Amino acid sequence: MTDEKKITGYRELSDEEIRMINEIKDHGQQLEAMILRLDSHCDGSPSSERCIQLGVDHLQTGLMWLTRAVAKPEGF
Numbered sequence: 176m177t178d179e180k181k182i183t184g185y186r187e188l189s190d191e192e193i194r195m196i197n198e199i200k201d202h203g204q205q206l207e208a209m210i211l212r213l214d215s216h217c218d219g220s221p222s223s224e225r226c227i228q229l230g231v232d233h234l235q236t237g238l239m240w241l242t243r244a245v246a247k248p249e250g251f
Contacts (some may be wrong), residue, residue, distance in 0.1 A: 184250040195245045203238045210234075 181187060188196070210231055217223040 184248050185246060186249070188246065192245050196242055199238055199241050199245070203235075206234050206238075 214227055217227065
C-alpha cells in the first residue's frame with residue numbers, strides 16, 4: 176500500500192469541493208432512476224429509444240463537466 180493520497184493530474188480537494196462533487200453524483204443517481212422509469216414507460220419504438228439515449232448521453236456529459244468544473248483537473 177502506498178502513502179500517496181493524490182490522484183495524478185488532480186489537486187487536493189477541499190471539503191466543500193468534495194461535498195459539491197458528491198452532490199453532483201447524487202443528482203446523477205436520481206437522474207438514472209428517472210431514466211429507468213421513463214425507459215420502462217416508453218413504447219420501445221426506435222425514435223423513443225434514440226431520444227432516451229441522446230438524453231442519457233447529454234446528461235452524463237453535463238454531469239462530467241460539472242464535476243470537472245469543481246475538480247479542475249490539470250491535464251487532458
